[in-house]
Amino acid sequence: xxxxxxxxxxxxxxxxxxxxxxxxxxxxxxxxxxxxxxxxxxxxxxxxxxxxxxxxxxxxxxxxxxxxxxxxxxxxxxxxxxxxxxxxxxxxxxxxxxxxxxxxxxxxxxxxxxxxxxxxxxxxxxxxxxxxxxxxxxxxxxxxxxxxxxxxxxxxxxxxxxxxxxxxxxxxxxxxxxxxxxxxxxxxxxxxxxxxxxxxxxxxxxxxxxxxxxxxxxxxxxxxxxxxxxxxxxxxxxxxxxxxxxxxxxxxxxxxxxx
Amino acid sequence: xxxxxxxxxxxxxxxxxxxxxxxxxxxxxxxxxxxxxxxxxxxxxxxxxxxxxxxxxxxxxxxxxxxxxxxxxxxxxxxxxxxxxxxxxxxxxxxxxxxxxxxxxxxxxxxxxxxxxxxxxxxxxxxxxxxxxxxxxxxxxxxxxxxxxxxxxxxxxxxxxxxxxxxxxxxxxxxxxxxxxxxxxxxxxxxxxxxxxxxxxxxxxxxxxxxxxxxxxxxxxxxxxxxxxxxxxxxxxxxxxxxxxxxxxxxxxxxxxxx
DNA sequence: CGAGTTGTTGACTTGGGTCAATCAAGGTGG
DNA sequence: CCACCTTGATTGACCCAAGTCAACAACTCG
Numbered sequence: 359x360x361x362x363x364x365x366x367x368x369x370x371x372x373x374x375x376x377x378x379x380x381x382x383x384x385x386x387x388x389x390x391x392x393x394x395x396x397x398x399x400x401x402x403x404x405x406x407x408x409x410x411x412x413x414x415x416x417x418x419x420x421x422x423x424x425x426x427x428x429x430x431x432x433x434x435x436x437x438x439x440x441x442x443x444x445x446x447x448x449x450x451x452x453x454x455x456x457x458x459x460x461x462x463x464x465x466x467x468x469x470x471x472x473x474x475x476x477x478x479x480x481x482x483x484x485x486x487x488x489x490x491x492x493x494x495x496x497x498x499x500x501x502x503x504x505x506x507x508x509x510x511x512x513x514x515x516x517x518x519x520x521x522x523x524x525x526x527x528x529x530x531x532x533x534x535x536x537x538x539x540x541x542x543x544x545x546x547x548x549x550x551x552x553x554x555x556x557x558x559x560x561x562x563x564x565x566x567x568x569x570x571x572x573x574x575x576x577x578x579x580x581x582x583x584x585x586x587x588x589x590x591x592x593x594x595x596x597x598x599x600x601x602x603x604x605x606x607x608x609x610x611x612x613x614x615x616x617x
Numbered sequence: 618x619x620x621x622x623x624x625x626x627x628x629x630x631x632x633x634x635x636x637x638x639x640x641x642x643x644x645x646x647x648x649x650x651x652x653x654x655x656x657x658x659x660x661x662x663x664x665x666x667x668x669x670x671x672x673x674x675x676x677x678x679x680x681x682x683x684x685x686x687x688x689x690x691x692x693x694x695x696x697x698x699x700x701x702x703x704x705x706x707x708x709x710x711x712x713x714x715x716x717x718x719x720x721x722x723x724x725x726x727x728x729x730x731x732x733x734x735x736x737x738x739x740x741x742x743x744x745x746x747x748x749x750x751x752x753x754x755x756x757x758x759x760x761x762x763x764x765x766x767x768x769x770x771x772x773x774x775x776x777x778x779x780x781x782x783x784x785x786x787x788x789x790x791x792x793x794x795x796x797x798x799x800x801x802x803x804x805x806x807x808x809x810x811x812x813x814x815x816x817x818x819x820x821x822x823x824x825x826x827x828x829x830x831x832x833x834x835x836x837x838x839x840x841x842x843x844x845x846x847x848x849x850x851x852x853x854x855x856x857x858x859x860x861x862x863x864x865x866x867x868x869x870x871x872x873x874x875x876x
Numbered sequence: 877c878g879a880g881t882t883g884t885t886g887a888c889t890t891g892g893g894t895c896a897a898t899c900a901a902g903g904t905g906g
Numbered sequence: 907c908c909a910c911c912t913t914g915a916t917t918g919a920c921c922c923a924a925g926t927c928a929a930c931a932a933c934t935c936g
Contacts (some may be wrong), residue, residue, distance in 0.1 A: 423840070429851075450756040452758070452760045452854050454764065476749070490735070498709055500760070502711040504766065505694050544882075551768065553924070558885080568706040591689055592688075595711050599712055770891070771892065801913095812894080815892055817917080818917075820916095821917080870929075
């Protein structure tokens with residue numbers, strides 16, 4: 359309800375875009391398949407980031423990639439998580455000494471030479487628009503992550519991350535939203551700019567409060583979406599940015615929204 | 618001048634290289650001038666973020682824009698700083714409740730309808746490439762900012778910011794690099810995710826150590842680039858991302874690099 | 877089954893946030 | 907021109923969320 363009101367106020371365009379995309383479930387980027395090299399990656403597999411003459415564009419089709427950097431002094435940071443549909447180019451990587459792209463979960467990835475990609479995007483206006491929409495969404499997510507790192511405390515950041523996971527990977531059942539946690543605690547901590555110990559403490563706290571339940575290794579259940587949502591100031595933004603692009607997500611979205 | 622260059626679309630590089638400076642690399646985005654609405658903004662002027670049917674693309678030509686959000690509980694964050702050449706679209710803004718774009722310094726801005734912009738970028742491959750290069754640089758900077766917020770302590774973040782300013786706005790003289798500080802302390806603090814009080818303390822500390830010197834209101838001098846550089850783990854990345862694109866910057870870059 | 881990860885928890889420390897007092901710098905209007 | 911007000915900046919005293927260090931528990935895989 360708060361989300362709806364808020365959408366009307368400040369982002370009328372997004373609301374209509376969301377409506378449109380319910381109809382157009384198939385993504386135009388799928389058209390690139392015949393020109394792409396399809397790569398299946400195991401968990402922890404590394405990708406080369408050497409930018410050659412003709413840069414390679416990477417499109418995530420399933421799974422989860424992470425872009426990680428290590429600064430001197432054992433300081434690590436996961437800069438971005440790349441979810442299905444996301445587009446990655448080596449030129450997005452800042453010139454830091456120790457950066458690597460790796461699969462956080464088993465993933466399918468398409469590689470396309472930049473020149474081919476651009477030629478296709480120029481030729482097909484639907485594809486071109488899809489490309490720009492996708493890049494804009496990723497910018498938007500980067501800005502959201504900046505807001506999270508800059509303003510939220512540990513618990514709020516963890517809650518935001520869990521909301522993101524439910525929206526991305528959650529499936530709804532009678533007892534709540536259950537989802538895979540495709541990252542190790544350490545990677546999650548690096549993504550949220552928390553210490554692994556602190557993250558563990560926060561997770562324990564959430565568990566004893568019943569906000570999330572452990573369901574075996576790497577799986578979790580959120581019995582009450584509203585309770586989780588109330589823990590993150592970015593909940594509305596996350597739902598409106600990520601929610602409602604597939605039928606599965608739509609139910610998680612409703613689940614999160616319900617009072 | 619820009620009109621002239623526009624007529625010779627086929628050889629834009631040569632055309633403006635002859636006029637502008639010793640610089641080989643011209644600015645293909647300057648070609649957009651005839652189709653743009655030119656806006657001059659005073660300090661603190663706000664820009665509307667209501668995205669209409671046809672989204673407007675904003676290009677910063679001079680000055681400095683800032684994208685700020687305010688989360689409930691008086692928490693504010695400057696998400697991005699937009700420097701000259703930067704491209705902004707409303708769709709880059711995350712769907713947060715209270716976001717505003719404002720001029721942090723007197724600025725010149727070009728507005729172009731998205732459809733026009735895309736048509737031109739599709740028609741002129743030089744312009745298309747410049748657009749993608751620019752977007753990639755901004756992604757890269759966003760990632761760098763994430764790394765800074767996630768891993769650096771207050772002093773390192775402030776040092777990184779000062780390095781960025783010297784590279785952007787610095788001019789070299791016999792006694793060091795002097796530059797304008799185009800933001801209030803509060804905005805800087807919001808950008809660096811610091812408290813204004815803490816920022817003030819850090820600045821005082823740097824002043825007493827002689828790393829930066831106050832030169833009147835809103836102006837500063839860095840007598841020794843190396844000393845400043847040593848305070849930021851991101852110094853190298855900043856120099857290689859921002860340095861060496863204009864003759865002025867080149868000298869700041871050298872100044873920062875010298876031992 | 878042991879070795880090596882990965883996760884959890886406790887005790888202690890600390891960087892930076894909060895609150896409050898004070899000062900400096902512009903306006904603005906009389 | 908000055909008195910007044912607002913906004914921004916600085917500094918001190920105090921406090922707390924999260925980091926650090928260390929011990930240990932729980933899994934995973936040769």
